[in-house]
Amino acid sequence: MANILLEMRHITKTFPGVKALDNVNFQVEEGEIHALVGENGAGKSTLMNVLSGIYPYGTYEGDIVYNGKVCKFNTIKDSEKLGIVIIHQELALVPEMTIGENMYLGNERGHRLAIDWNTTYSEADKYLKMVGLSESSKTQVKDIGTGKQQLVEIAKALAKQAKLLILDEPTSSLNEEDSRALLDLMLGFKKQGMTMIIISHKLNEVAYVADKITVVRDGATIETIDNHGTEPVSEERIIKGMVGREMTNRFPKRENVTIGDVMMEVDDWTVHHPLYPERKVVDNVSMYVRKGEVVGIYGLMGAGRTELAMSIFGHSYGVNITGKLKINGKEVHLKKSAADAIKHKIAYVTEDRKGNGLVLSQSIKVNTSLAHLDAVSSHTVIDGDKEYAVAEEYREKLKTKTPTVEQLVGNLSGGNQQKVLLAKWMFAEPDIMLLDEPTRGIDVGAKYEIYCIINDLAAAGKSVVMISSELPEVLGMSDRIYIMNEGRFVGEMKASEATQEKIMAVILQSGRGA
Amino acid sequence: MNENRMSVGAFFQKYTMVIALVAVVIFFAIATGGNSLMPGSINNLISQNGYVFVLAAGMLLCILTGGNIDLSVGSVVCFTAAVGCVMMASKINMWIAVLAMLAIGLLIGTFQGFWIAKLRVPAFIATLSGMYAFRGFSNVVLGGFRVDITNEQFLILFGGGRECYVPDFIRQWTGTTGKPNLTCLAIGAIAILVYVLMTVRKIMVQRKLNIHQSIPGQVITTVLISGVIGFIVWQLSNLRGFPTVLIWIALVLGIYQYITTKTAMGRHLYAVGGNEKATALSGVKTRNVYWFAYASMGLMAGLAGILTAARAKGIDPVYGEGYEMDAIASCFIGGASAYGGIGKVSGMIIGAVLMGVINQGMNMVGVDSNLQKVVKGLVLLGAVVFDVLSKRQKR
Numbered sequence: 001m002a003n004i005l006l007e008m009r010h011i012t013k014t015f016p017g018v019k020a021l022d023n024v025n026f027q028v029e030e031g032e033i034h035a036l037v038g039e040n041g042a043g044k045s046t047l048m049n050v051l052s053g054i055y056p057y058g059t060y061e062g063d064i065v066y067n068g069k070v071c072k073f074n075t076i077k078d079s080e081k082l083g084i085v086i087i088h089q090e091l092a093l094v095p096e097m098t099i100g101e102n103m104y105l106g107n108e109r110g111h112r113l114a115i116d117w118n119t120t121y122s123e124a125d126k127y128l129k130m131v132g133l134s135e136s137s138k139t140q141v142k143d144i145g146t147g148k149q150q151l152v153e154i155a156k157a158l159a160k161q162a163k164l165l166i167l168d169e170p171t172s173s174l175n176e177e178d179s180r181a182l183l184d185l186m187l188g189f190k191k192q193g194m195t196m197i198i199i200s201h202k203l204n205e206v207a208y209v210a211d212k213i214t215v216v217r218d219g220a221t222i223e224t225i226d227n228h229g230t231e232p233v234s235e236e237r238i239i240k241g242m243v244g245r246e247m248t249n250r251f252p253k254r255e256n257v258t259i260g261d262v263m264m265e266v267d268d269w270t271v272h273h274p275l276y277p278e279r280k281v282v283d284n285v286s287m288y289v290r291k292g293e294v295v296g297i298y299g300l301m302g303a304g305r306t307e308l309a310m311s312i313f314g315h316s317y318g319v320n321i322t323g324k325l326k327i328n329g330k331e332v333h334l335k336k337s338a339a340d341a342i343k344h345k346i347a348y349v350t351e352d353r354k355g356n357g358l359v360l361s362q363s364i365k366v367n368t369s370l371a372h373l374d375a376v377s378s379h380t381v382i383d384g385d386k387e388y389a390v391a392e393e394y395r396e397k398l399k400t401k402t403p404t405v406e407q408l409v410g411n412l413s414g415g416n417q418q419k420v421l422l423a424k425w426m427f428a429e430p431d432i433m434l435l436d437e438p439t440r441g442i443d444v445g446a447k448y449e450i451y452c453i454i455n456d457l458a459a460a461g462k463s464v465v466m467i468s469s470e471l472p473e474v475l476g477m478s479d480r481i482y483i484m485n486e487g488r489f490v491g492e493m494k495a496s497e498a499t500q501e502k503i504m505a506v507i508l509q510s511g512r513g514a
Numbered sequence: 515m516n517e518n519r520m521s522v523g524a525f526f527q528k529y530t531m532v533i534a535l536v537a538v539v540i541f542f543a544i545a546t547g548g549n550s551l552m553p554g555s556i557n558n559l560i561s562q563n564g565y566v567f568v569l570a571a572g573m574l575l576c577i578l579t580g581g582n583i584d585l586s587v588g589s590v591v592c593f594t595a596a597v598g599c600v601m602m603a604s605k606i607n608m609w610i611a612v613l614a615m616l617a618i619g620l621l622i623g624t625f626q627g628f629w630i631a632k633l634r635v636p637a638f639i640a641t642l643s644g645m646y647a648f649r650g651f652s653n654v655v656l657g658g659f660r661v662d663i664t665n666e667q668f669l670i671l672f673g674g675g676r677e678c679y680v681p682d683f684i685r686q687w688t689g690t691t692g693k694p695n696l697t698c699l700a701i702g703a704i705a706i707l708v709y710v711l712m713t714v715r716k717i718m719v720q721r722k723l724n725i726h727q728s729i730p731g732q733v734i735t736t737v738l739i740s741g742v743i744g745f746i747v748w749q750l751s752n753l754r755g756f757p758t759v760l761i762w763i764a765l766v767l768g769i770y771q772y773i774t775t776k777t778a779m780g781r782h783l784y785a786v787g788g789n790e791k792a793t794a795l796s797g798v799k800t801r802n803v804y805w806f807a808y809a810s811m812g813l814m815a816g817l818a819g820i821l822t823a824a825r826a827k828g829i830d831p832v833y834g835e836g837y838e839m840d841a842i843a844s845c846f847i848g849g850a851s852a853y854g855g856i857g858k859v860s861g862m863i864i865g866a867v868l869m870g871v872i873n874q875g876m877n878m879v880g881v882d883s884n885l886q887k888v889v890k891g892l893v894l895l896g897a898v899v900f901d902v903l904s905k906r907q908k909r
Contacts, residue, residue, distance in 0.1 A: 316795060339797035348795065356795055359788035361855040370785055371796035373778045380778040385719055392723075404725075424796070 011062035038216035039443035083163030100124035100137035147178030175300030215241035251476030260291030269323035296478030313348035314341035347430035351437035360410035394423035415446025542875030569841035572814030580854030582637035586644030591834035594819030623812015631804035662828035672824035673759025695755035702747025787854025
């Protein structure tokens, strides 16, 4: 048996009113990749924050034993000194600074009054090579894509002499190709003796990369599954541990839906980048969606999916937009703003719920009515009672877990925030819903509930366009699938005929053809 | 019901500034041997701080949009007052002068709002330039000298001179004389009655909709606030009666309370401050929201100009300096977020009263005026630090 590098013993962490971690035991062997899975709010991140010293020694009970010694970390610096480095889900890079500057931010080479830039950049280049990046370390971070930024984060961690690398949802903003590359990089590091902990919602990736999988539920470690066998552990097996029951069907069936006439049609839609107007972000795209139909748009991150949806939604993105938009067969011009689009009964449910979707400092009630205040007010005066009743109605309908609709949205979990976002747009009473990554970063149980909501919308005769970079989701939920790559639509399939292999083949082909 | 019961800690956190205000009031009441609660002191407190309430109301909307402030306010107060005083000095009808002052304030606010909303000039810079420019214009209009107001009607209406109180209609009508001032008491009684009825209606609606809000808590709050109103009105009625300036203050506060809580525009102000992108994507024209905030600020600066001129019975080229800071401080002490999206009119009132009480208390005790500024600064810092700390604990 290999040497145990890290052991967390009887960790209990209490926040006012909640026990976030309850007597957690967690062991990591040297040289393994250990996955930590669990629903949102299960306590994974809290556990890692305890480990890295974000919650200092004394604010929790239990022991952290690292390399055979009990550790008492007071800050992140303390844990980093021992080689425990955490890479957070949200990228923490300064866009206006170079890769090298970012990598040594807070850890500057040379003297603090005289930074040694030569060492900085030459060392940075060395680590960039290790993660397989060909960019110079003098490139500004804003000029490289998210996939590469994630690699810079890893290089930054390596530069800190990491021995135990913790990756919190490293692939949540990456497309499948970049994700796979990242996972293979992790496997490469493992061969060189690095120990890693990965937190992820993407169970297929976990099964692919991890040696052991520890399931966390309700603040306790439920089980540790060995993944050394010849067959990778099945996703169903992991889910069973996460939700405490077997999920036989991850995608609810849609029943009694009749697909009607064409509701929205987009012809030759071209959108240019707002900062570099010569760049086409969406290139000559044509599509349609019928009443009661769920159309999936599958594409990798950066394929132009969000840009397509936002440009349709009242030209909220891009410049020099050309093409025709028809609703119910009639051409419409939504040039002015999102308000125009809402008037024409289009809703855009953003992928970025915290940045573009919700007002976190306001209540569920306020967020629910925001896009359709007219409906609860007369002559611009809000009827508070009516507004409350509406928020209450949607809370029940979507099963949002909250004591009251006066709760601030910022205090909700990701899945419940997503439900509030959906409630807001359902209340706007659209005929066409553009859903952009509707299940990003939320747990399995909440995902299922969101899928049910999507089915209900279709059953009510709405037209749903669902953008997603998760293939199983697109295949499981859509009636018809468009495949998007590098700004263009490169394929269209009926869901009944589509498979993961076919779709990936289309994308690969289009990439070569271009 | 349990989840609605607040812990002692949460109670203190929510009502810190109220508790601080009560403590300060008690402290000065003791330090001045009760003088600070006498009718004269209360009357002075209201008259001296009229402009603060008016400006802070306008400022609150600007701060809500994202911590934006309006630095030009003090200069605009002086400029509108200067124009009005010069007009009245040249025998132009008082009402025309009043309308002109309000219109000029509104115009200036709209002008500055244009740069901020449409061209995205940072509010700090747009209003800093306004601060310089309108101070200069004031000097030009006044020719560098003080201009006095002789129009008695103007003074009475807007809180200047000895007679700026609501006449005691009731005693005139019944043919009696003496104190207390019955009209003043009647106004207070009506105010309390309206307030109590509103609370009753609120509680009834809550019960109908099954909103669990602590009813004893609301009743206690209502009784306490009614008590404070009653006390103030009683004291005033034993002096000269209801000061006219209080009418304007109450009107402004009432309107702003209504705007922030009941109207779509108010909602949009909070939403823009909380998350501008999300608000824009919800179909709200965010530029108009900024524009509204600054236009309203300008209008309030105009009204504050009127009140300032009336109280001083004229205008000096240096009047209004630092007024913007009083307004900003009131909002922040009252719990408005420096990042926008959070803040209430009720909080702002507490903030303004707290500043006023500390000012007046220190004057009465005889604290050196330089030291007074130090204390004011520390109070502002303390309030905001407390706010930041209490929010950090929540996480």
